[in-house]
Amino acid sequence: MVFDCTFDQRRLRWVTVGLLILTFCQTIIFIGLSSGLRFKRTSSTPEPSRQCLACDDLKPALYNFVHNEKEINSLRQSHNYSLCCGTFDNVMKLRIERELSLQYYDTSNSDPSIIGELFIEDCELESDMKTPKAKLVGVVDSVPSAITKGHSKIRWNKNNRTFTENNCIHLELEGEIFIRKPGYYIVSSTLHVNTSGTYNTTRSFSHHINLLSHMLGTTGSLMQRQRSMKESGDGVFTSLMSAVFKLQKYDRISVSVSHPEYIARSFSADNFLAYFTYNLN
Structure with a gap:
């Protein structure tokens, strides 16, 4: 009995090519599904809330400190330099610091003779x-x-x-x-x-x-x-x-x-x- 080795080799080659194509398609599908899931997670994550106040309302009452000036300047808006916008936590931190300074300033200066x-x-x-x-x-x-x-x-x-x-x-x-x-x-x-x-x-x-x-x-x-x-x-x-x-x-x-x-x-x-x-x- 004589076997057609050429035919068997061709069939094996086509099977191998088919498996490679199938693997490639599965990889593309997996990457697509992963990217879609990641995009969905990213888009569903709420952005930090933002707050805008006049920059003068964030300055301490007593002194202009270096760290305050840097933080305030980083929040200034290019279209309106007197407006400061940032995350709620950052803006409120500066605002609370100013209020504490104001309270202290008002108390200590209410009667200098005390x-x-x-x-x-x-x-x-x-x-x-x-x-x-x-x-x-x-x-x-x-x-x-x-x-x-x-x-x-x-x-x-x-x-x-x-x-x-x-x-x-x-x-x-x-x-x-x-x-x-x-x-x-x-x-x-x-x-x-x-x-x-x-x-x-x-x-x-x-x-x-x-x-x-x-x-x-x-x-x-x-x-x-x-x-x-x-x-x-x-x-x-x-x-x-x-x-x-x-x-x-x-x-x-x-x-x-x-x-x-x-x-x-x-x-x-x-x-x-x-x-x-x-x-x-």
Whole structure:
């Protein structure tokens, strides 16, 4: 018996070609179905809600901070530079920060003669046991500041009315508040300056709140206030600063002054405060 090998080879070749074509078609169908399913999932996912506000309504009341300016400028619209649009969370975060700053500003400026008046009372700080907070009261001494040239960094009492809670730590030797929970904090410092009874040749008194950022590896002043001695009249005045800042984990904040000799020791109305408010991240 003689077999037609040529015919069998042709049939095998056609079968192989057919299988390849079938496999190719199945692959195309699978890719099409996968793409369609992915498109359906993507199209069914709701886009984040957007919010638009006037950019001026997002600026803090007290100071123009670098991080605020960058965030606000990133939301400005090309067709209307005074309009800021972004996701609801981003816009509301800036809005809440402004409102907190406004409340603090209104309270601290309602009566400049009030000594030691703060937006947050001691009883509120001490009763809320879950909120990170620190209040350092009474100046002990000062050491040269490594952040602000020509300034002295204030060191605070560790006893008396000083207290810290929940991821805020008082670094006594450094005169710093150590932040262990990131978020937006109300930061405040009140100092009472008295140059009366001294032969004063000082032109001005400068008061800073400084930041050492572990995350960014930078140092600088969060805010500052300068007062001319000619404006002080009898040589006694209060220097108060307060605002809301976004602080990162392991940040350190401190107070420095140009003339620590005019600050009384252990005066209970002098203080340095950090109070956690919120964190949307």
